[in-house]
Amino acid sequence: MLSVTPSIAARRSASRRAFAVLAAVMVAFATLVSTAPQATAANYLYWSYWQQTAGKWAFSSVGADKATPSDGAVEGWRWAIDDGSGSRPPRVLPTFEQLCASTPAEAGKKRVGLVVDFGREVDGDGKVTPPSLVATCALVPTAATGADLLAKAGGVRTDKGLICAIGGYPATGCAAQLETLTEAQKAPDTALALPTAAPTTAPTATTPVATTTTAATPPATATAAVVATSTTAAAGGGTSPLLWVLLFVAAAGIAYAVARRRRPSGV
Numbered sequence: 544m545l546s547v548t549p550s551i552a553a554r555r556s557a558s559r560r561a562f563a564v565l566a567a568v569m570v571a572f573a574t575l576v577s578t579a580p581q582a583t584a585a586n587y588l589y590w591s592y593w594q595q596t597a598g599k600w601a602f603s604s605v606g607a608d609k610a611t612p613s614d615g616a617v618e619g620w621r622w623a624i625d626d627g628s629g630s631r632p633p634r635v636l637p638t639f640e641q642l643c644a645s646t647p648a649e650a651g652k653k654r655v656g657l658v659v660d661f662g663r664e665v666d667g668d669g670k671v672t673p674p675s676l677v678a679t680c681a682l683v684p685t686a687a688t689g690a691d692l693l694a695k696a697g698g699v700r701t702d703k704g705l706i707c708a709i710g711g712y713p714a715t716g717c718a719a720q721l722e723t724l725t726e727a728q729k730a731p732d733t734a735l736a737l738p739t740a741a742p743t744t745a746p747t748a749t750t751p752v753a754t755t756t757t758a759a760t761p762p763a764t765a766t767a768a769v770v771a772t773s774t775t776a777a778a779g780g781g782t783s784p785l786l787w788v789l790l791f792v793a794a795a796g797i798a799y800a801v802a803r804r805r806r807p808s809g810v
Contacts, residue, residue, distance in 0.1 A: 586626045588666060589718040590706040592689065593619040593632050595639075595656075600632035606704070607689030614648075615639050617656035618689055620696075620709060622673070623666055624721060624728055633660040634735040635678060641737065643680035653685050659696050660735070661712055665727040674710050676735055 592603040594610070595617040603610060612618055617639050623631035635658060642656035657680070661673035681695045693699055698711035707717035721728075 586624050586721040586724055587718055588624050588721060589622075590709060591621050591623065591625065591631065592706075593621060595619070595636070598636075598638075600636065602629050602632075603689075607693055607706070610689040611686065612653075612655045612689060612692065614653035614655070614685075615643075617642065617658065618692060619658040619660065620693065620706075621660045622662035622709075622712065623660075624724065626724070626729075631732065633658045634732050635660065635676060635737050637678055637737050642678060646680040646682060649682060651685060652682050653687070655681050655683065655687075655692055657681050657692060657696065659709055661710070663732075665725065665730075668713065671712070671714065674712055676738060677710070678737055 592607050592610075593600045594603050594612070595601070600619060610618075617637065619633035621631055621633045625631060637656065637658065639654075639656050642658075643654045646654055648654060657677065659677035661676070664673060667673055677696060681692055683692055683695070693706070693709065696709055698709060699706065700708035700711075700717075702717045705718055708714070
């Protein structure tokens with residue numbers, strides 16, 4: 544009678560070897576994952592677009608060229624570093640009455656409050672002092688968009704649909720990315736005092752801007768997508784998690800093949 548004991552023993556031995564190899568691969572995989580470079584969130588320095596809602600600043604969900612503020616609205620712009628938290632609105636929160644009470648209404652036009660916060664010195668290039676806060680009332684056609692309203696501030700510079708500068712600030716660049724932030728840049732904002740606004744019905748732009756100029760600032764969702772897309776590059780090209788998974792699968796396949804080769808013939 545043919546004994547099956549050696550065959551069973553050989554099979555168990557092969558299984559133990561395969562298990563040992565697979566365990567070693569899993570340990571190596573866990574080590575690689577734990578030591579793999581971790582991507583960090585990018586920080587973007589750019590002009591963000593805000594609208595007052597229920598007495599608070601709310602990040603606009605659409606670009607300024609798509610928004611049509613109503614009579615009595617208040618819009619704001621802020622130059623600041625966005626670390627993904629969306630916590631840098633304009634540092635002053637005036638009411639419509641504070642901005643437009645002294646501006647007479649006109650038929651066929653609307654009054655909209657406009658705030659432009661040029662940010663802190665630590666958010667600039669250290670060479671040019673940010674301009675003073677703009678807080679005024681604009682009297683514009685009823686169909687005017689947020690982009691038309693912003694053109695009243697003057698000195699608007701755009702690039703590929705992004706607002707790069709307002710009032711000529713900053714002079715160069717557009718939506719710069721910062722890999723690290725200083726402690727001063729991480730510090731919370733300090734509220735600004737509202738300047739006395741002089742009545743105005745048609746502020747003159749220092750630099751003419753066509754009303755057809757696209758002036759879309761990335762909404763919160765778009766900003767998050769840009770940050771996510773740029774994360775790998777900002778982190779120095781970290782290895783993709785998918786690559787680790789593929790390496791693990793390949794190693795497991797090799798371990799199984801080794802175990803199969805070591806099995807006795809006829810088993």
